Amino acid sequence: MKNSVMVIGYGNDLRSDDGIGQRIANEIASWHLSSVESLAIHQLTPDLSTALASTDLAIFVDACLPVNGWDVQVRSLSPACDIDKSVHTGDPRSLLALTQTLYGHCPTAWLVTIPGMNFEIGDRLSRVGEIGKAVALVKIIQILDKVKNYWVDVRISA
Numbered sequence: 001m002k003n004s005v006m007v008i009g010y011g012n013d014l015r016s017d018d019g020i021g022q023r024i025a026n027e028i029a030s031w032h033l034s035s036v037e038s039l040a041i042h043q044l045t046p047d048l049s050t051a052l053a054s055t056d057l058a059i060f061v062d063a064c065l066p067v068n069g070w071d072v073q074v075r076s077l078s079p080a081c082d083i084d085k086s087v088h089t090g091d092p093r094s095l096l097a098l099t100q101t102l103y104g105h106c107p108t109a110w111l112v113t114i115p116g117m118n119f120e121i122g123d124r125l126s127r128v129g130e131i132g133k134a135v136a137l138v139k140i141i142q143i144l145d146k147v148k149n150y151w152v153d154v155r156i157s158a
Contacts, residue, residue, distance in 0.1 A: 005059065005156055007026065007061065009026070009040050015122070016125065017114075020062075020114045025061060044060075044095050062112075063129070109142055115132055
């Protein structure tokens with residue numbers, strides 16, 4: 001049976017804003033949406049390709065440095081042209097390529113990146129991280145709404 005959607009939030013939750021992806025994945029898991037599996041993990045690893053192969057849509061969520069401003073970015077992903085031998089370092093495109101190679105299928109995928117300000121050791125998000133987290137959740141809801149009307153479930157349970 002296919003999971004319709006897999007949300008994978010990754011990053012180091014002991015490095016302040018670097019843990020935004022995991023926090024978002026945990027919050028989405030608390031919504032108990034049907035057909036949505038949400039994983040909060042430290043890093044992307046090759047074993048995730050098995051789960052991705054039985055998924056229609058994957059949403060990867062990660063923190064980033066504010067290189068292009070402070071906006072939360074959402075972009076579609078396609079498999080990398082070649083498989084990066086260091087897929088464990090956290091490249092979703094390489095993970096998609098591995099999934100395609102091993103299973104002949106990879107899901108439609110999106111990458112949501114949230115700029116962070118504090119990547120020092122700690123377990124609290126900065127104000128910038130908290131705002132980015134809220135914006136990212138809205139953008140993920142918009143993606144889910146395009147797939148299926150999950151927003152109704154979120155409003156009812158809130």
